[in-house]
Each structure stands twice: as C-alpha cells, then as structure tokens.
Amino acid sequence: MTNSDKETQKPKKNYLINDDSKNINPEPQTEDPNYKAAGKLKGKTAIITGGDSGIGQAVAIAFAKEGADVAIGYLESEDDATYTKNRIEKIGQKALVFKGDVGQESYAKEVVSKVIEEWGHLDILVNNAGEQHVQEKIGDITAEQLDRTFRTNIFSQFYFVKAAMPHLSEGASIINTTSITAYRGSEHLLDYSATKGAITAFTRSLSQNSEVIDKKIRVNGVAPGPIWTPLIPATFTEEQLKDWGKGGAIERAGQAFELAPTYVYLASTDSSYVSGQVLHVNGGVVING
Known part of the structure; x- marks a missing residue:
C-alpha cells in the first residue's frame, strides 16, 4: 500500500443509545485494509446518496480505490462527510460533497447538474440514503413519520433516477440499496x-x-442483512441489540466494508449480464424471492 493509499485518521466516535451514558462498541468499520483493487472503475464517475457514513461511505471508498471519482450526498454529519471526501482524495480520486435532503426533488436535480458541470459525465448512480424509526404499534406511526420515511427511502430514488437518466452514459449502472426486511419483514x-x-x-x-x-x-439492488452502521445503535434499544445480527449462519453482524465489493461488482463490467436482480449480503440468512 502506498502512502497516498493509507487510511486518513478517522475521528473516534461514540454511538449512543437513548442517552449520553450508553456507548456502543465496536466502532463501525467502512474500510477493509486488505482490499485488493484492480482498476475496475477507472475513469468512471459515481453519485452515492447517503455516502458520508456506513454502507455509503464503504462503497465510496471502494469505488475510489477502483479508480472512480465519487460525489456523495449527506444530510447532517459534516465530520463524516469531510472524512469521506478527504479519504477519497487521499486515495487519489476526485470527490464532491453535497449537503441536502434526498426527499426533495430539487436536491437531486442540483446534485446531478453540478456533477455533470464538474465532471462532464455520469456512469454510476447508487441510491443508498435511508432512515428508519422503531415503533411497537402501527398506531404509533404518525403521518409525518410515514411521509418522511417514504420520502427518504423511495421517493429519493425516483428523484435521482429522473434527474440522472438524461446524463447517464451508455452502459451505466444504477444500484439501489434495499434490505433483508423487504423479504422477511420486521415487526x-x-x-x-x-x-x-x-x-x-x-x-x-x-x-x-x-x-x-x-x-x-x-439496474440492480443490494439487500443487506444486519450491518453494523451508526444507524443501528441510534435506532434500537440496548435490550434489542443484545443478540442483534446473530440470526444467520455466520452468527454475527456484518461490517459495511463487507458489502462494498458487491457494489463494485454491480458497478463494473464484471456484472455485464446482470440486471433486474437483488443480491443478498446478510450473513447466511436464506431468503426466498
């Protein structure tokens, strides 16, 4: 590994559950130090929504290692977005960062427009941004929560595809992040x-x-199983997290970097005969459909 490819210092964080006295370990990992790049995305440009942390950050780093310039979208975390941008540039690729709400169509138009203005072409769109809110009863799901979850998770994908479609290069790849919950549900x-x-x-x-x-x-999707990202301890209680991620054959939660090669595969010509599919990366949970 060259000096330019060494990981920049990632700020240490505590991921909290419910209050400031409860910390969650281990630290979510978005980069595999043993990853072997092969230039599979050399000369490509990519947009990744929710690219500042978790799965999105892992994909952004892997794409950069494979030779792509990467634009990321994020909502709130300036520190995470700055880290991801710096890491991409440290690897030797160009990075663009866009703060905004993926649930607003104007944001999608702005991101795509500025990427085209800066780089001139778009080859890969990763619709990854998402949010979740635990509720025990359906009656506790407010109209506001329902609207917010759908805007972030699915409306945003329509918005970004609409904005990107006129600019996507021939042979481009669209990758949508779905979930194991689409197949087995979640109470x-x-x-x-x-x-x-x-x-x-x-x-x-x-x-x-x-x-x-x-x-x-x-156009393909990835359906992650239990992946240890900042979203998880921020969402669930300490009690709910005790056995979290142990339902599959591998009997542990996954790290975000373990998902990244799946996105590289779908973004590259390695998957030239794959479209309309969802790949399951879930620690050994057998899913029908």
Missing part, C-alpha cells in the same frame, strides 16, 4: 420495511423500462 419497522419492498419492485421494474434498455443501463 418494529413497518414503514421502513414497506419502503424497502417498494425499492425491490422499483429496481425490477426500472430494469425493464425501454429508456433504460435502449441506453444499455443495468
């Missing part, structure tokens, strides 16, 4: 699971759209 994440089911249907339907087919664009 405490009713609205979130519903959006993930919608994402799976959107992915399959979009792959068959004539505009997509004419431009030879491949």
Whole structure:
C-alpha cells in the first residue's frame, strides 16, 4: 500500500443509545485494509446518496480505490462527510460533497447538474440514503413519520433516477440499496420495511423500462442483512441489540466494508449480464424471492 493509499485518521466516535451514558462498541468499520483493487472503475464517475457514513461511505471508498471519482450526498454529519471526501482524495480520486435532503426533488436535480458541470459525465448512480424509526404499534406511526420515511427511502430514488437518466452514459449502472426486511419483514419497522419492498419492485421494474434498455443501463439492488452502521445503535434499544445480527449462519453482524465489493461488482463490467436482480449480503440468512 502506498502512502497516498493509507487510511486518513478517522475521528473516534461514540454511538449512543437513548442517552449520553450508553456507548456502543465496536466502532463501525467502512474500510477493509486488505482490499485488493484492480482498476475496475477507472475513469468512471459515481453519485452515492447517503455516502458520508456506513454502507455509503464503504462503497465510496471502494469505488475510489477502483479508480472512480465519487460525489456523495449527506444530510447532517459534516465530520463524516469531510472524512469521506478527504479519504477519497487521499486515495487519489476526485470527490464532491453535497449537503441536502434526498426527499426533495430539487436536491437531486442540483446534485446531478453540478456533477455533470464538474465532471462532464455520469456512469454510476447508487441510491443508498435511508432512515428508519422503531415503533411497537402501527398506531404509533404518525403521518409525518410515514411521509418522511417514504420520502427518504423511495421517493429519493425516483428523484435521482429522473434527474440522472438524461446524463447517464451508455452502459451505466444504477444500484439501489434495499434490505433483508423487504423479504422477511420486521415487526418494529413497518414503514421502513414497506419502503424497502417498494425499492425491490422499483429496481425490477426500472430494469425493464425501454429508456433504460435502449441506453444499455443495468439496474440492480443490494439487500443487506444486519450491518453494523451508526444507524443501528441510534435506532434500537440496548435490550434489542443484545443478540442483534446473530440470526444467520455466520452468527454475527456484518461490517459495511463487507458489502462494498458487491457494489463494485454491480458497478463494473464484471456484472455485464446482470440486471433486474437483488443480491443478498446478510450473513447466511436464506431468503426466498
């Protein structure tokens, strides 16, 4: 590994549950120090929503290692966004960072427009931004929460695809992050699971759209299982986290960097014969459908 490819110092954080006295370990990991890049995305440009932390950050770093310039979108965390940008540039690739709400169509238009203005082309779109809110009863899901979850998780994907479609290069790749909950459900994440089911249907339907087919664009999804990201300890209680991630054959939660190669595969010509599919990275949970 060259000096330019060494990981920059990542700020230490505490991921809190409910109050400031409860800390969660281990630290979520978004980079595999043993990753072997092969230039699979050399000369490509990518947009990744929710690219500042967790899965999005892991994908951004892997894409950069494979030779892509990467634009990330984020909502709040300036520190995470700055770290991701600096890491991409340390690797030797260009980075753009856009703060805003993916649930607003104007934001999607702004991000795509500025990427095209800066880099001149767009090859990969990763719709990854998401949010979830635990509720024990359906009656506790407010209209505001329902609207917010759908806007962030599925409306945003429509907005970004609409904005990107006129600019996507022939042979481009669209990758949508869905979830294991789309296939097995989640009793405490009713609205979130519903959006993930919608994402799976959107992915399959979009792959068959004539505009997509004419431009030879491949559309696929990734359905993560229990991945240890900052979203998890921020969402669940300490009691709910005791056995979290132990339901699969591998019997542990995954780290975000373990997902990243799946996105590299779907973004590269390695998957030239793959479209309309959802790949399951979930620690050994067998899912039908």
